[in-house]
Amino acid sequence: MVINKKYKIQTACFLSMLFFNICWAQQPADFVNPFIGTSNFGATFPGPIAPRGMASISPFNVSGPQNRPLEKDSQWLSNPYVNENTFLTGFSQVNLSGVGCPELGVILLMPTTGEVEVDHLKYGSTYSNEVAKAAYYSVNIDKYKVKGEFTASKRVGVNKFTFPKGKSNILLNLGVGLTNEEGAMVKVVSATEIEGMRSVGSFCYNSPEDAYPVYFVAKFSKPADNFGVWKKPAKYNGVESQWMGYNGKARMMENTIKTVVGDSIGSYFTYKFDKEEIVEVKIGISYVSIENARENLEKETGTKSFDAIYKETYNEWNKELSKITVEGDSKDDKTIFYTALYHTLIHPNTLNDFNGEFPEIKRSKIGKTTATRYTVFSLWDTYRNLHQLMSFVYPKQQSDMVTSMLEMYDENGWLPKWELNSTETFTMVGDPASIVIADTYLKGIRDFDVDKAYQAMLKGADQIKNNPLRPGLKDYIEKGYLTTENKGPVSTTQEYNISDYSISLLADALGKKADSKRFKERSLSYRKLFDKNLKLLRPRTADGKWYEPFDPASGANFEENVGFIEGNAWQYNFMVPHDIKGLKKLMGGEKAFSNQLQKIFDSKQFDMANEPDIANPYLFNYVKGEEYKAQEMVKKLVREYFKNEPKGLPGNDDTGTMSAWLVYSMMGIYPVSPGDPIYTITTPIFDRITIKLDPQYYKKESIVIEKEVNSDGKIKAIQLDGITLNSYFISHEDLVNGKILKVIQN
Amino acid sequence: MVINKKYKIQTACFLSMLFFNICWAQQPADFVNPFIGTSNFGATFPGPIAPRGMASISPFNVSGPQNRPLEKDSQWLSNPYVNENTFLTGFSQVNLSGVGCPELGVILLMPTTGEVEVDHLKYGSTYSNEVAKAAYYSVNIDKYKVKGEFTASKRVGVNKFTFPKGKSNILLNLGVGLTNEEGAMVKVVSATEIEGMRSVGSFCYNSPEDAYPVYFVAKFSKPADNFGVWKKPAKYNGVESQWMGYNGKARMMENTIKTVVGDSIGSYFTYKFDKEEIVEVKIGISYVSIENARENLEKETGTKSFDAIYKETYNEWNKELSKITVEGDSKDDKTIFYTALYHTLIHPNTLNDFNGEFPEIKRSKIGKTTATRYTVFSLWDTYRNLHQLMSFVYPKQQSDMVTSMLEMYDENGWLPKWELNSTETFTMVGDPASIVIADTYLKGIRDFDVDKAYQAMLKGADQIKNNPLRPGLKDYIEKGYLTTENKGPVSTTQEYNISDYSISLLADALGKKADSKRFKERSLSYRKLFDKNLKLLRPRTADGKWYEPFDPASGANFEENVGFIEGNAWQYNFMVPHDIKGLKKLMGGEKAFSNQLQKIFDSKQFDMANEPDIANPYLFNYVKGEEYKAQEMVKKLVREYFKNEPKGLPGNDDTGTMSAWLVYSMMGIYPVSPGDPIYTITTPIFDRITIKLDPQYYKKESIVIEKEVNSDGKIKAIQLDGITLNSYFISHEDLVNGKILKVIQN
Incomplete structure (x- = not known):
């Protein structure tokens, strides 16, 4: 039975210290x-x-x-x-x-x-x-x-x-x-x-x-x-x-x-x-x-x-939090949701003063803006979901963030990696700005200088010497992977692959066919690190041999290890979101893929507290007939790790990345492949979610995600404006041009 | 024979690197x-x-x-x-x-x-x-x-x-x-x-x-x-x-x-x-x-x-150095003279900015002046001769210095002791500002608020509790001296005596008869520390007994000792310039006084490198018939300690005090009793000295000090404008109203 809560306004009553009853409608900010x-x-x-x-x-x-x-x-x-x-x-x-x-x-x-x-x-x-x-x-x-x-x-x-x-x-x-x-x-x-x-x-x-x-x-x-x-x-x-x-x-x-x-x-x-x-x-x-x-x-x-x-x-x-209205009975659910959304609206934050001035990167000059200059770009974290959420719900902010990144390129010669108050901290690895910018553009937010952005991406992707963004790039281009002479060679190869895939997508959109092909090819090079015996990615030494001795479990809990940054072979094994099809093939087909994915959870290698594997639960959606596992796993993780209490986050919020994961997961959609403007779908936690769309970027006023609860079971069908989808995936374009995304359970 | 050098201009010729002869008239600044x-x-x-x-x-x-x-x-x-x-x-x-x-x-x-x-x-x-x-x-x-x-x-x-x-x-x-x-x-x-x-x-x-x-x-x-x-x-x-x-x-x-x-x-x-x-x-x-x-x-x-x-x-x-013109044959003499004069024109120095702003004492406020706010008042040193030189040759500067001191009183509640860039460092002892201000006023420089100055002096002299200028004041007033419970009780008593004498002189000039009498009496209290057996000043303990064991030589070379600050009983013994008559009496008459004074030099207790005894050589002028000793001793000291070479000062210049001693000594006059507007006279080093007088303060345009060298002997007579003086002393008033002070040697 569907309960229409469209016009229900939740109220709360508090007994004041003076024994007057004060009642008011609870606003999103109150949660x-x-x-x-x-x-x-x-x-x-x-x-x-x-x-x-x-x-x-x-x-x-x-x-x-x-x-x-x-x-x-x-x-x-x-x-x-x-x-x-x-x-x-x-x-x-x-x-x-x-x-x-x-x-x-x-x-x-x-x-x-x-x-x-x-x-x-x-x-x-x-x-x-x-x-x-x-x-x-x-x-x-x-x-x-x-x-x-x-x-x-x-x-x-x-x-x-x-x-x-x-x-x-x-x-x-x-x-x-x-x-x-x-x-x-x-x-x-x-x-x-x-x-x-x-x-x-x-x-x-x-x-x-x-x-x-x-x-x-x-x-x-x-x-x-x-x-x-x-x-x-x-x-x-x-x-x-x-x-x-x-x-x-x-x-x-x-x-x-x-x-x-x-x-x-x-x-x-x-x-x-x-x-x-x-x-x-x-x-x-x-x-x-x-x-x-x-x-x-x-x-x-x-x-x-x-x-x-x-x-x-x-x-x-x-006003900001009201961009999304959620309906449901649980006050705690609303609290964890709006608090998560709140946490995604803290960073990146404003750097410029009231008069528009801000310190340029490296502080060699004072710049001036009439828009907002954003700072605190923890991009290794946020490229995965936070910027996707911004493009969706706060596209003007996301556009200004991209503009800020391009200003940094102008000032510094490089896109940011982990920018903090106009210092490039070069913390973490990869070249995540390319992913964020491509993703933004491909979602239709295009009021920035995409040519400059593309040029900046190419510089980061192709300049072999003195490249602060992509150390080890020579090996990466020549061999397809970083060797153990580099920090976290396997995971960094994966990061570069994901960036290259985004560049190929943007190149394609810009009509640059050759580049698109080249970067598409580059994006698959992680395959050379796949050890068929282990069914895991594994580091190679400078002479191309597997690194020995190799313990796939080593690297859990942020332990330093040879192959991976802040993770181990299990946690990183599925971090090729752009090539799940290829990964399946490497692993020996759907079943082997599914088994290996399940093994991560069963063996307690899954780490909700750090980014590399946080899309993993959604990967069951790539296996026909096993999508229910995604639904179950996401719900289980939401319930286990996110609570209305001080320890209600799984670990570092990573400038809102964990919170963005929760926001998406509670809405039943997730941007499973950064750069690629698609969402994969699970069961929303709320009965109904209304997302206001910014008319400057989107045609429709809002999009509703609705859960039709017939029982507490698996998803039976997903409908966009009454038309059943033929997969658990929906493009950003389809979603924002729809009116209601209905998730119908058994 | 008198050589009139009035119109002689000294010239110097240098062979330049390019072998051109360049000749020019040497100006004071060139020395x-x-x-x-x-x-x-x-x-x-x-x-x-x-x-x-x-x-x-x-x-x-x-x-x-x-x-x-x-x-x-x-x-x-x-x-x-x-x-x-x-x-x-x-x-x-x-x-x-x-x-x-x-x-x-x-x-x-x-x-x-x-x-x-x-x-x-x-x-x-x-x-x-x-x-x-x-x-x-x-x-x-x-x-x-x-x-x-x-x-x-x-x-x-x-x-x-x-x-x-x-x-x-x-x-x-x-x-x-x-x-x-x-x-x-x-x-x-x-x-x-x-x-x-x-x-x-x-x-x-x-x-x-x-x-x-x-x-x-x-x-x-x-x-x-x-x-x-x-x-x-x-x-x-x-x-x-x-x-x-x-x-x-x-x-x-x-x-x-x-x-x-x-x-x-x-x-x-x-x-x-x-x-x-x-x-x-x-x-x-x-x-x-x-x-x-x-x-x-x-x-x-x-x-x-x-x-x-x-x-x-x-x-x-x-321009500044030309206020005094010296004539004589020795280039080195001119060099040590003008360099000394130069050193007296460094401190006190300007504190205020071009716009008149300066930090007030303790830096609780920014003050503003249209004149000059002076700083670096090392008054324990400079009260003895430097400010007297300023009053004589640079009276506008001295007036502004007094005004600066009074501003400090306004800002801080106390006259300065050792002020440095608007911090009161409370270095050294005594209450020397009173002496400087009284001396200035009594020399006829009166364009400052003397009532305020007098009030400030009384506060420093009379306020027993929380008096940062005169620690030990209670004992000083009650007993007449500081006891060994205070730092340098003998010499500090002497310092207070000299200050009190200056206050009594100023009180007299202001018609405050009772104050004048009171402070005159206070100024003689050092007598209670005179040990008749030793013919020296000696510390007393809190119960009034002589401090034991007592070594009059202890304290030389800045050695810490019980009775005296930076000196010993010998060096301080004659530092009662206002009561030499009384001291003579204590010592048993002229001869005993003269013997004791001579003993300081003979026993090598005299220290040219520090202030307490630097007036000593002039004290022979107080003994009839022994003035030649002053002439000889001053000349000896000038020649021994002051040279045209890096080590040509006896020690710390003490912000120009040693240099002022030299300037005066080479001119043949010395302000032997600070506060008292008199000079005592010895033989000038130069043949002729012309001191321009500031028309804002003095009636005459200049005063000339001339040496009539008949032989290289003792002074035979001293004439002011042709009239022979009946002593080796001349008042400031007489001097600045004269035309030529002629020192005639045998």
Whole structure:
């Protein structure tokens, strides 16, 4: 029986503290639970951020032995906040969401009371009563009985502290932070303003020479009764130390407006309150200059109140999230869905200032844009599904992201690989930008310079010498694969294959037949690494022999190994989404393919926490009669790994890639072959999903995906506008030109 | 026989390299030899500075083991340049002259050739062919075959490098420096401009919390072909260091315009020259902001050439030095005289920017002046003679200095003690500002707020609690002396006595009879420390007993001791210039006084290298019939300690105090009792000295001091305008209202 929930609006009633009943219709933004992913290394943060915002606020609780084992200096830790931890040392004003390396998590604001104490190990506190919502976070800081509330506009973090009567302080700590970098500058401009910068960078302990500044201006709603700066210099060991009574000691510099630089510095504002008082602190951020940070602050937030800014950002979130309406009974399902969608709308994020300025790649110039310059392209992750989701639901954003990538090519001579605030971190492998751009173009989003894009792709694919994007390219072109002299030779060969396939598809669309053929051929070269005995891909040495000894299981759980990057032979075995047909043949036909695929799950080699194999469950759709396995497996994985709780992500969100997987999986479609504008279909989790389409790019106003539940069984038929599909695949073009995609179960 | 040299102009002829004879009239500025004081701890520097300039350039050769033992990190060393050293690591753009503690000596510019090397121990070089003149310094840098030439305007250092053909570099090193502080910021603005700041401070290893920034903008006459920034971060020791391949290593950041901060950073410009080429680098300095540094540069030097700036600054020097014309045969005498006068015109120096802005004391505010805000008041030194010389020859400067001191009182609540770039370093002891201000007023320079000055003096003299100027004041007022519970109780008592005497004189002039009497009485309290048996001043303990054991010789050569600051009982015994009559009485009359005074010299306790006893040779003028001893002793000391060579100063110049001693001594007069507007007279070294008087302050155009040499004997008579004086003393008023002071020898 089909229940039409088209016009049903879900309502929620809360009993307020004042015992009035307040009821309202729950909006998509109300289902966001920012705590999801704040445990189990999801690496998201619970604090506020605007959609694709530059500024964000996170409670910072990863410093200090009180937080061990999840303490930033005692292990590899990539998040400013861990849900299990208890010791809070501030609220960081710029943060990354769902990444695998420590970065940003700096400019820590912290309210305290009593005498000024600037050692975070001493001023830190436990906390309680955390509330996290889209665009809002609040917490009580136990030690000081201060309530902190937080919201943000795109480039401004807004902090609100309710202090008890007495002596109160707001510390701005520029020393402690999540990044590996150190170094900051600070200057108190007046009793209501602080300006400065903090060095960040060396993402994944790479490219230290590209470390870069994040500039800020902090405005306080109440003038400080007293202010100052502190600096703890490095301890000096030379002969002069005998005369330095102050050697290595923190210095308190009161009432000064001088510029102070150092690795361990900060500024404090102090107040004397004769009753409970509120202080709001707006912190404008810029990657260009202090002046721009100030302008961002003034233009975006001016004299607006905390509540007004919260409301605006909440509305922005709601507008974005309302692009997809899901219907169903489970509040948890809606929560994990909208939270996932929320997580896909954080990165890539805005890099340009309000006035359009941004640092170009390598920071040799300041560029200017009238659109949005995006940054944080974790493309090895996001090429698989996140950009496909953007092209579908947020095509203008995706178009601007492609334009941003092409600007990077102009600035740097190369498309991005893992771009972070205009540094190319060269983290991970492959040449994923080509896939993203081809995929975008082939989905009909074409308001970018495709000729330049194509030229950029060819450069990355063909330039053998001094090619930072594709190391090992000579072997790849000559032999068809990278040898064990390269990092992760098998998986990197697979990555290059997928990129080459995308290039061949784009070449075809652009009428470049010869290129199309050439790259199509190149894209199949992984086959040379297929060991027929093992039915697995296997590394070859420089002389063409199989690498010995070879343990296919080696490489699980991010263990370093000879053949594969962040994975093993099992996890990577099916990562040739463009040539499943060929893979089947290599494996000995449909059944052998299916068996081998099933074996991954049965032998617990499948890893939901990392990208190489996340399309695997969908690959059963390539085996006639076994599509139900895809349906079952996807549902099982959604239920097992994604939950409305802090550990409700399988691992690093990877700037929204895991979340995008969930969004697609809950909608019953998945972009199974990146670059290729197709989706494969499973059972949606929701009864009905309505996706609004952007009229600038699509003809139809929206597309509905509907589940007709006759029983809880397998899919019986799939219909587009009443016409039954003859496969479990649908082209992007067909989908966006349809009205209703109906998935009918047995 | 008297030789009238009134109209004689000395000429000098030099054989030029091109074998043309060039002859010109030597101007006072041509007699300046900036190498004087660059050895023997004189602590002057040979590079260019404008009169009372903020910017100055010094070759920097005190870093690196090559320079041991006179290497800055292996001992207490207070100068950026040591004449004996050989290893040059740059040219520092802000420097102090003749101080006893390491400070400034930062912003090192260094030309190199070949590949960029940023480690000063590796890029450093020997050097040759040094030339130093007023406003000019040049040197050949051996390793790179680069010639460096240097001049300066008031707030801008001007560097000129002649590079050979090939790859050349200009390094701006913000790491290594003379100061104890570390920390800098740098940003390449364009291929012709760098901006930034460097932390300095902790003068004499004091007041680290008052460390402060010096801002700069560097403009290059030729755009760099390439530029960059380097940073050597501190080595990290935590668990993350295993992932940091770059841990503690210097990073080269090419072609970047990002702001970089750190302790060991710098910027480099590189050029490729196909022939010998010149690059000029102008470096504007400010203690307020980068913007002001840029404005200083533009307003003072704009598009002016190196030669034009040199000429201007040379002319400024010549104008200042020409206030005194000396006549005599010895070129060396003129050289040591004009170089000494030059050294008295360096500090106090200009703090305010071209637009009048300056950091107020403690840097809580930016002040603004339409006059000159002076800084670097080493008052424990300079109260003795330097300010007296300024009042006499440069009264407008002295008036502005007093105004600056009163501004400090307004800003800080206290007159300065040892003020350095708007930090009160509280170095040394006593309350010397009162003496300087009273002395100035009593010399007839009165265009400052004397009521405020008087109020400030009273506060310093009377406020017992929380008085940073006069620690131990309670004991001093109650007992008449500081006890051994205080630092240097005897000498500090003497210092307070001298200050109190000055206050009593000023009180008298202002008609405040009661105050005058009170302070006159207070000024004599040193008498309670006079041990009649030893005929020396001696410390007393808190219970009033003589401190035991007591060794009057202990304390020589800056040795720490219980009674005295930087001296011993002998050296301080006569430092009661206001009560020589009383001292004579204590000692048992004229003869006993004279014997005791002579004993200091005979027993080699006299120290020409430090201030407490430098007036001693003049004290023979207080003993009838023994004035010839003053004449002999002063002449002996001038000849022994002051020479036209690098070690031609007796020790630290003490911001011109030793030089002022020489200037006065060579003119045959000395302000023997600070605060009291009198001079005592000995034989001038020169035949004739003409001192121009400032018509704004004095009625006469000039005063001439003339020596009538009948034989090489003792003074027979002293005449002012033909009238014989009845003593070896003359009041300031009489002197400046006379025409000729004639010293007639036997």
